Amino acid sequence: MWWWGSQRHDPEFDEFLNHPWERMIRESGSLRSVVTPHVRCGVFSMQFLEYLMSARSWLTASAFTVAAVTLAGCAQLAPEPTDAAVAESAHWSYDGENGPASWGAVDSSFAACAAGTKQSPIDLPLTVPVTSTSIDLAVQDVDGDVFDTGHAVEVETDGEGETLTFAGDEYSLQQMHAHVPSEHTVAGRPAAAELHLVHTDVAGNLLVLGILVSEGEASEALVPFIEAATHVADKDQVALDVAAVLPASLENYEYSGSLTTPPCTEGVQWVVMSTTITMSAEQIRTLEDVHSDNARPTQPLGGRTVVGGTGEVFQIAG
Numbered sequence: 001m002w003w004w005g006s007q008r009h010d011p012e013f014d015e016f017l018n019h020p021w022e023r024m025i026r027e028s029g030s031l032r033s034v035v036t037p038h039v040r041c042g043v044f045s046m047q048f049l050e051y052l053m054s055a056r057s058w059l060t061a062s063a064f065t066v067a068a069v070t071l072a073g074c075a076q077l078a079p080e081p082t083d084a085a086v087a088e089s090a091h092w093s094y095d096g097e098n099g100p101a102s103w104g105a106v107d108s109s110f111a112a113c114a115a116g117t118k119q120s121p122i123d124l125p126l127t128v129p130v131t132s133t134s135i136d137l138a139v140q141d142v143d144g145d146v147f148d149t150g151h152a153v154e155v156e157t158d159g160e161g162e163t164l165t166f167a168g169d170e171y172s173l174q175q176m177h178a179h180v181p182s183e184h185t186v187a188g189r190p191a192a193a194e195l196h197l198v199h200t201d202v203a204g205n206l207l208v209l210g211i212l213v214s215e216g217e218a219s220e221a222l223v224p225f226i227e228a229a230t231h232v233a234d235k236d237q238v239a240l241d242v243a244a245v246l247p248a249s250l251e252n253y254e255y256s257g258s259l260t261t262p263p264c265t266e267g268v269q270w271v272v273m274s275t276t277i278t279m280s281a282e283q284i285r286t287l288e289d290v291h292s293d294n295a296r297p298t299q300p301l302g303g304r305t306v307v308g309g310t311g312e313v314f315q316i317a318g
């Protein structure tokens with residue numbers, strides 16, 4: 001869903017997928033409802049024209065009649081649905097009739113949002129489960145474009161600034177976006193915000209590193225991202241120091257979940273940091289001013305298990 005290139009096929013991805021999916025669905029919706037009738041009418045009209053050309057004289061009158069009816073039928077297709085109506089048909093949001101509780105019904109490709117049993121986000125336990133795994137992060141400064149997906153502010157990288165090794169599999173950072181407030185909660189309580197660092201491996205599998213944000217000292221590392229967020233229409237280029245964004249401890253919660261936005265695709269490996277980072281009230285408000293309450297409610301854990309993990313960071317030259 002990303003439009004990134006051949007190696008980035010889509011599993012989908014939270015934010016990743018968000019906008020591209022939505023745009024794609026909206027565009028396909030427009031094609032279905034607006035373009036197709038015209039094409040169909042054109043084809044039918046041509047068929048009748050050919051029929052007229054070859055018709056024997058005694059059929060001509062009836063052929064003309066059928067052709068006239070068909071053309072009239074085409075004319076009746078106008079006016080076409082408005083763009084707004086088409087967009088609304090596949091549009092999801094964080095409130096109103098197309099809010100999270102209705103995502104599964106907004107479009108057939110969003111079925112997992114309602115029927116899935118391994119959805120994200122979830123409520124995490126106050127105590128991190130006993131550590132069973134470790135992630136390795138190899139980071140360098142990341143260059144990326146900041147833009148607005150319509151649901152979140154996001155910085156899309158070139159995929160070469162940070163790699164994360166989880167369970168022997170290497171993932172690379174593709175994009176980072178923000179939710180205000182957090183999507184994951186701890187013991188029922190949301191954090192002020194949550195950053196999602198979306199990674200993919202070579203096979204296109206997704207791993208999202210979640211970082212919970214509490215209000216406190218300003219984050220210097222996030223200044224470029226937040227400043228760009230205030231004028232995202234300009235599609236700014238920013239440099240992101242990923243190592244400086246990470247919390248002091250890489251102790252984390254790990255579980256198998258989904259994208260937190262339609263199409264809610266499952267099979268996403270989640271690694272949520274148990275130690276929060278801080279952003280100033282002003283920084284949080286800045287992101288909130290762009291998109292507020294862009295957080296899906298927590299989903300049932302079901303039969304899943306949340307395990308604990310640790311991690312190490314390796315700064316690499318870049």
Ligand SMILES: [Zn+2]
Pocket residue numbers: 014015177179196260
């Ligand atoms: Zn997200």
